[in-house]
Amino acid sequence: MSGTQRQQTHPLAGAEDTLKDFWNSRPRRPRRGRKIAGVAAAIANRYSIDPVLVRVVLVVSAFFGGAGLMIYLFGWLFFPEENDNEAPFPAMIGRGRSSTGWFFTLLLCGVLFGVSLWTFNSEGGGLLGAAMLVAALFMLHRSRAGLGQETPPAPQPTMPLPSVGMEMNSPVMPAPPGPEPRNSPPAWDPLGAAPFAWDLPDPAPVKKEPEPPAPRRPRSRVGGITFGAALAVGGALVLLAPQVSWLTPGHITGLVLAVIGLGMVGGSFVRGGRGLIGLAVPLALAGFVFTNTDTGPVASTGRPEWGNTVVRPTSVEAVQGVYSVGGGTVDLDLTALPDTGTVSTSVTVGLGNISVIVPPNADVQVTCDAGLGAVECLGQEQNATDAHVNTVDYGADGQGGLKIYLDARVNSGTVEVRRGN
Template sequence: MTIPPEAPPPPTPEPPSPVSEARTRPSGEQLRNLSGLRRTTHASPEGRHIAGVAGGIARHFDIDPLLVRVVLVVSVFFGGAGGIVYVAAWLLVPEESAEDGMVPVGPPARNLLLWIAGGIAAISLLGDAFGDTSVPWFWLAVLAVVALWYANRGKLGRKRGGPPPPPATSTAPARVDVSAAQTRTLPAPWPPGSYDPNAPVAVADRRRPPLLFGRAIAVAAIEVGVLGLVDVAGWASVPISAYPAALLAVFGAFLVLGAFWGRAGGLIFLGLLALAALPLTMIDPSSIETSSNIESHPQSVAVLESSYNVDAGEILLDMSAIDAKTLDGRDLDINSSFGEITVIVPDDATVAVDASVSALGEARVFDETRSDVGGFDLARTHVAGQEGSEPGLADDADLHLTTTADIGAISVFAESDPRAAAFIETVERSTP
């Protein structure tokens, strides 16, 4: 008997090379849906160095992970944009095979918050490129916190409350999967003894969900982002009061809309916050004049007062334009409890100055300077037509000047003194 030879085994087909595999590019809708982002792990092809954010972004947008890491690191030094994106993704984006990130939010809220973080990073990047633009970080942070609270309001309510309500009873016969019932046993949805199936089911009058709250927050975030972009780009000057005004307009419009369709949720409270912040942001500190500051440049002796007094502030009296002949031995008192006194006198006038500091300060009278703790007096006389000054007070002076300060500085300069140039108005001297 002849045994036929065994047939050779069929050749094993070689797996196709990775280069020949057709790779599907993500669609535009998939790219815009940031809720599909997943942070990579150490076992992922993209790798993981810190939190897997760069690898997840690279996989979502189908780009090189090294390029993403370089862009994130470089953008950290430009307004911190890379850090904003990385921290937001670290907190919100879950890892592979996980449903929630470190901050548990639903996919729609996660998509919204990630886009808001990207907008803030873009504004920060542009702000660093165009200079200081007073970006309203406070309002952006408030919108982010409110959006985060809105996305988690259901989970927070379930944590505070007890077990969920029992399912509604139905008269239709339920279809039972016999094969599934034989293979596995599902645990009871409630702890033993916590639910009585025979108890009557109370049907609560459920209120309609706040349909407009999330939409209002999204519109407000976009509006604030647009205002910030216009400001940082230099297209127009956006005052800080424009941000609460814009929020107030958005919340008011959605409240009116909520009266006819849906519910606006907590927009009344947010509108009141914006309304309270509006008058505060409309105050311009630079436009507030301090009434305790005195600055006077009299052109004649007729408008020269006999005394100038402030409790706390600065006094500047420039008498360089007054003709010395019209002074005629005038007495002038200047007093300040806390502040600085600066007086400019004509060169062709003999001026006797008595400078007194009662507590702490400095006195610069013509060419003499003195400073001390505990109080001191400095008496000097500038003689018309001469440089410098003489000690003591001349009785026949054209002007007797008495300056007093509790705490502060006293400066009396002649018109030709270089230190007086910064205080003299460029006007012609008046005639008597």
């Protein structure tokens, strides 16, 4: 029974029925027309939409906490290929056969585990992005489950059964020889009127008329309309940005990207708007950069800045409360400070590196954070998503003397706090 017939006779009433029907009619990864493993092409073929749209959605969502990459790996493991009767992961645990070997399946499981940790622990909306992708796939199945063509699993080869009365090892008897063909007319037909004596020329080949060219599909206006709407929205947001503090470059880029995404979704149903991909990909990259470089307002300028900052204060009063750049590096050398007093400062970098050198005998209480990167603070190291180190170190001479309270954080990059000589 086809997907259309099934949907007409058994409408999907609830979430449980939808999930069961989705699992029973999972998309199958094709061997042709795929870029990596065929997950995007499988979803597009199953629900009769443009595969380019699915690829763009997965690639863009991969920049926000790896949600798109996690969903793609799930599809790789649980969507069977078109010629297999089961997907790689169920086949590995003995529920069918798959052309993907068990070793490569285990490797995919390990990669999926690492990407899932990144997605669930990411502050860039990874968990929210994954939930939105799953919800979109759920709604897609509810509304278009019967539109795409389901590919049945490859039939298993079967051995021919022997006929009744024939033994398995009995030899095959050859057919009796027939009469030999005659090349000359018989005696009763001296004129060669018999049909087998005819020698007629082969008929001339029939010349086929060339097929008319296929009519050219009218060009869709979705791309032009969406591009104009994106320009209008982006221009209006830029004009409003000085009056609205929430409208940072990252937020403006995200809203413009949302307009383009809506245009691509609408264009996928009319086979148009593919030219928007060239605009969506660089905007997604720009959004990723702006998101990671947005450190919040800076006291002196009101906005994050770009560049490299090298500071070596010689007095407690010269130490600022905040050192911040949106992208670049901050090198803070505190070894020239006096042996007494109290210093409290924070260093924040959006995309880049932080390096702080403290005196050898100072009492230091430090907190180091890296959203995506590595930290090395006074001998303690972490290299993972949301790396965090909080430690207190009194130096070589023990407790007493200069006190330093330090908070160092980078969104994407490295944090290093060490003692000088």
